[in-house]
Amino acid sequence: MRPPDAGTHADRLRRRCGLDGNDLRRRVDRVQWRVGLLLLLLFLVAAPIACAHVVSSVDAAGVRAERYEAATRHRVDATVVGVTQLESGREVNVVWTGADGTPHNGRYTSWRATVVGEHRVLWTGPRHTLGEMGPRKHARTIGDDVSAGAAVLAVTGLPMLTVYLAFRWGCDRRRYRQWDEEWADFDRRSRST
Template sequence: MRPTGARAGLGRLRRRIGFDGNELRRDVDRRQRAAGLLLLLLFVGAGMPVCWQVARNAYDAGVRAERYEAVTRHRVDATVLKVDDLASGHRVTVTWPEPGGRVRTGSYDTWYRAVAGEHLKLWAGPAGVSDVEPRRHARTVGEAVGAGLGAATTAGVPVLVAYLVVRRRADRRRDRLWDAEWERLDAGRSR
C-alpha cells in the first residue's frame, strides 16, 4: 500500500524531479535536472514580471477607456430613418433628440436588420452613435487576464522548447550509455 497524504506526495515529487540520494542517477540525469531548474528559474524570475506588467498595462488602458466612455457617451432613443445593406451587415441611419432639444442624425454599422421607423435604444457620443454600450469592467478584467496569459505563453514557449531540446539530447546520451552497458555485459558473458 502506498503512503498517502501531503508529505508522501511531496516525497514522490521530490524523487521524481531527482532530489534524492539515488546512486543510480547518472551525470546526464543530474545535468538535465540542473538545466530544467535553471530554465524554470529563468521563466519565473524574468518571464513572470514581464507577464505581470503586460497584464497591468492592459488593465490600466481598459480602466481609462471605461472612464472615458462613461463620461462621453449617453443613452438615446433613436428612430431609424434608413437601412442600407452592406457586404457584411447593414448601415443604419438614425435620428435622435439630444438633452438640450437639438435633433441629431448619424449612421452606424451593425448586423441587426432594423426597419425604417423602428425605435432603438442606442449610445451616442463624440464619435457618433452606436449600438455598442460603453465598456464594462468585466471586459477590462477579461482583457487583462487574456493579455497576461498570452504573455505567459509567449514567455514560456521558448523556455519549454529549450528544455525539450535539453531532454532530447539527454535521452540520446542515456541511450548511448545503455547501449555501451549492454555491450559490456554481452562481452563479459561471451568469455
C-alpha cells in the same frame, strides 16, 4: 491494499525530482535535472515580473478607455428612418433629438434585423458617431487583463519549455548511447567467460 499516505506521495515526488542520492543515476540524469530546475526557477522569477508589468499597462489603458468613453458617449433614443442592405450587415439611418432639443440624424452599421419606424437605444460619441455599444465596461478591462496575463505567461514559458525539451532530447540520446555501450560491453564480457 491501503491507499498511499501523504508521506508516500512526498517521497515519490522527492525521488522523481532526483533528490534521492541514487547511485544508479547517471551524470547525464543529474545534469538534466539541474538544467530543468534552473529553467523552472528562471520562469518563476521572470514570469511574475513580466506579467505584473504588462497587466498593469493593459489595466491602465483599459481604465483610461473606460473614463474617456463614459465622458464622451451618451445614450440616445433614436428612430429608424431607413435601412440599406449591405454585403455584410445593414446600414441604418436614424433620427433623434439631442439633450438641447435640436434634431440630429446619423447612420451606423448593424448586424441585427431592423425595420423602419423601430425605436433603438443607441450611443453617440464625439462628432455624433453612432453605435449600438455603450461605454466600455470594467468587466471588459478585467477580461483584457486576464488575457494579457495568460499571454505573457505563455510567451515567457514556451521558450523555456522549448529549451528544456531540446536539452532533454540531447540527454536522452546520450543516455541511450551509453545504455547501448554498456549492453555491448556486458555482451562482450559474457561471451569471453
